Amino acid sequence: MGRDDLYIAVPSFFRCPISLDVMKSPVSLCTGVTYDRSSIQRWLDNGHNTCPSTMQVLQTKEFVPNRTLQRLIQIWTDSVRQRVESTESPPSKSVPSQQQVLYAIRDLQNQTQSQNQNQNQNQNRLDSLSKFLCFAKESKENRQILGNMDGLVPMLIGFLDIGDDAVSGSVEFLEKVVEVLDLVLNDKSQEQREKLAKLILKRQSNCLSSLVLVLRQGSSSESRIGSAKLLEMTAVDAEAKVLIAEKEAVIPELLKLITLTPEKDGGVIENGLSCLVAISMPKRNKMKLVEFGVVRTLSKLISETNRSVGVIEKVLKLLETVSSSKEGRAEICEDERCVAGIMNKVLKVSSVATEHAVTILWSVCYLFRDQKAQEAVSKANGLTKILLLMQSNCSAAVRQMSADLLKIFRVNSKSCLLSYDTNTTHIMPF
Structure with a gap:
């Protein structure tokens, strides 16, 4: 059966009344x-x-996510994708057997111990890594088999510790190493991952350089995602987070990753943001992030309307982290577009995003009383949104921060909000 034989009927209520495309x-x-x-x-x-x-005529231009319909569309989309893949996917390369993988590991270990590296040996190493990748992608069971093979993961981590070896350090070779490690480590326990992270940190300089190289020059989304995830996994404690952030080019390359990656590669952007969140907590790292322009970068991302929920949640989480520093608050308050973008995400994305957004606004407007931020919130119709938020089923912490914000704007407002009682259960008409 080919594409012409596969007729897909789209339920009408899945289509947007404006674009007529699936929402x-x-x-x-x-x-x-x-x-x-x-x-x-x-x-x-x-x-x-x-x-x-x-x-x-709209009484309000606010809109709320239709979560139920979004889940139905996702279920339908997944079923369609499976039908298409089952009928159109070309035959995949044969998956190597477990015995073939064992032979490949033995050959790779022998080549690693050899003092003389030539072009044929390097090609053989690439071929061995390709077998590991094919085997690991086939099933979770296969990934567990690879992860439990004595010496394999330490050997792969050793490949990242290449120093200035230009031949072994080719980007293609490093990409495959990173992809295999990412697949194998995903199925290990947190304790096991932390032990392996410490192994990377022992060889920190060269290993981190290799991961940065893959971030910068990697040709596949899988390798760049794997590099970001390995950096995130390595950030096991405050000392490790500082070591990673202090490594030249780590932060700049992660920022490039989340700004220059095409929108279709949303997984790359989301994992880049996750890595930045993971290393952002130490005070020194917050200052470095601000110095490298993280607020401007995040302001641009949050102002775009077509970003996924996961991306927006992580953008707001990172902004919340930098807002706890003096330098971060100053940058946020100076950027009116950033404050407006944060305000615009309240009640529109998810409960997690709302909590991050309200925490940022509470920090800059209430805790530190920044006048520019307060004015930006007012221009973004913040009063109405705060009132709507207080009537919603939000957490106790969000409700308290919203009440604190309302006190600020009640003092500054000359409207009928002056008489608004935060204990009431209705919204005053405008």
Whole structure:
């Protein structure tokens, strides 16, 4: 069966009424009609104040994610993808047997012990790593088999410790090493991963250089994701986090990863952000992140309307971390677009994103009373959103921070909000 024989019927309620495409991020207006987030945002940004389907005048331009519909679309999309892959995927390369993998490991160990490295031996090493990759991708059981083979993981980590060996240190070779390690370590326990992380840290200079090289020059998404995940895994404690951040080019390359990667490679961006979050806690690292322009980078990401929930949550988490430093707060408060972007994500993404966003706003507006930040929140219709948030099913911590923020804006506001009682259960009309 080919593509022409596979007819896929799209349920009508999965399509956006504006673009007629399957919705990626369905959101509902106050009229109850659901649209794709990017389509309805463009409609509202163009100055319209009506619902495109019903032409009713909108009482509010706020919209909320339709989680139920999003889950249904995801289930349907996954089933379609499986049907397409089962009918159209070309025959895959034969997966090597366990015995063949054992032979490949033995050959690789013999080549590693050899003092003379030539072009044929280096090609053989690449071939062996390719067999490991093919074997590991086949199943979780295969990955566990590789992970339990004596000496394999330490040998692979040793390959990252290449120093200035230009032949062994080819990017292609390092990419395969990183991909195999990523697959194998994913199925190890946290305790085992920490032991292996310490093994990387013992050879910190060369290993970190190899991972940075893959981040910079890696040709595949898998290798760059693997490099970011290995760096994150290595950040086991405060000392390790500082060592990683102090390594030349680590932070700049991670920032490039999350800004220059095409949107379709969302996994690369999300793992780059996860790595930055993992190393961001020490005070020295927060200052380095700010120096390298992390706030400007995150401000751009948060202002885009088509980013995934995972990406937005991690952007806000990283902003929350840097907002706990004087330098980070100053950068956030100076960037009106950043404050507006944070305010715009309240109630629109997820409960996790809302908590991160409110914590940042509470820090800069209430705790440190920054006037510029307060003005930016007001311009972004922050009062209304804070009131809506207090009526929602938010956590006790978010509710308390929202009440604190409301006190600030009640003092500054000349509207009827002056008489608003935070204990009431309704929203004052405007």
